[in-house]
Amino acid sequence: MKKVYFAGSIRGGRVDAELYKRMIAFIKTRAEVLTEHVGDLSLSVFEGENGRDRMIYEQDTAWLRECDLVIAECTCPSLGVGYELAYAERFEKPCYVFYDKNKGNLSAMINGNEYFRVCPYGSEEELFCMLSSIM
Amino acid sequence: MKKVYFAGSIRGGRVDAELYKRMIAFIKTRAEVLTEHVGDLSLSVFEGENGRDRMIYEQDTAWLRECDLVIAECTCPSLGVGYELAYAERFEKPCYVFYDKNKGNLSAMINGNEYFRVCPYGSEEELFCMLSSIM
Numbered sequence: 001m002k003k004v005y006f007a008g009s010i011r012g013g014r015v016d017a018e019l020y021k022r023m024i025a026f027i028k029t030r031a032e033v034l035t036e037h038v039g040d041l042s043l044s045v046f047e048g049e050n051g052r053d054r055m056i057y058e059q060d061t062a063w064l065r066e067c068d069l070v071i072a073e074c075t076c077p078s079l080g081v082g083y084e085l086a087y088a089e090r091f092e093k094p095c096y097v098f099y100d101k102n103k104g105n106l107s108a109m110i111n112g113n114e115y116f117r118v119c120p121y122g123s124e125e126e127l128f129c130m131l132s133s134i135m
Numbered sequence: 136m137k138k139v140y141f142a143g144s145i146r147g148g149r150v151d152a153e154l155y156k157r158m159i160a161f162i163k164t165r166a167e168v169l170t171e172h173v174g175d176l177s178l179s180v181f182e183g184e185n186g187r188d189r190m191i192y193e194q195d196t197a198w199l200r201e202c203d204l205v206i207a208e209c210t211c212p213s214l215g216v217g218y219e220l221a222y223a224e225r226f227e228k229p230c231y232v233f234y235d236k237n238k239g240n241l242s243a244m245i246n247g248n249e250y251f252r253v254c255p256y257g258s259e260e261e262l263f264c265m266l267s268s269i270m
Contacts, residue, residue: 046240052247054249078214078217079241081214083221105180106214109219111182
């Protein structure tokens with residue numbers, strides 16, 4: 001079973017947390033999701049003291065090295081997701097980058113980088129159709 | 136003269152663009168700033184067609200490899216800045232990460248990563264005092 005690292009905004013804003021939850025539930029029907037907590041609606045968005053943040057960093061980068069592919073939802077800008085995408089590129093993990101083209105403008109650092117498979121969507125149906133095709 | 140890559144949000148939101156402009160003006164009194172456009176208040180925040188975004192990506196990553204240090208203002212979450220910080224880490228460039236601790240929660244991918252020199256500030260005076268001490 002493939003291992004998926006799902007990336008979405010946490011401290012950058014939780015406006016799309018419900019969508020992350022639905023995407024993770026869908027992916028879980030076909031693969032293992034290492035980062036299921038990204039869709040947890042009760043997740044704290046506040047900075048931890050340094051020891052806790054170091055543990056999160058160590059765990060997330062270990063999962064990025066372990067995963068088979070990365071699926072990122074990038075409509076809500078997030079410093080952490082940008083870091084994770086570059087880290088995944090460094091370890092040559094396939095990366096699929098989704099964003100709602102009616103709401104967001106994808107960074108040129110991602111949109112202009114041929115490494116990433118950019119998937120703009122216009123509706124949630126279109127998003128899940130694309131998601132299905134890559135699993 | 137040292138070369139500085141200044142990183143700030145563009146498509147992630149321009150709410151802090153005036154601050155970026157003041158920081159860049161200050162840094163320019165002591166170093167060369169490769170990315171002065173980040174403080175340009177008339178900069179377009181919209182996605183370019185793919186050829187333009189590819190040019191931006193190629194130019195910004197070339198500057199990241201060329202610079203002596205990175206100074207990032209991370210209060211406004213930005214996918215591009217997260218990517219740039221990971222890219223700079225990969226090329227072992229010293230990275231100073233500023234953010235207003237009254238407004239933002241820094242990502243654990245940055246705050247929990249010992250590579251980055253994180254500089255939380257409570258006022259603009261404090262920010263410029265820290266900026267002065269690293270130049």
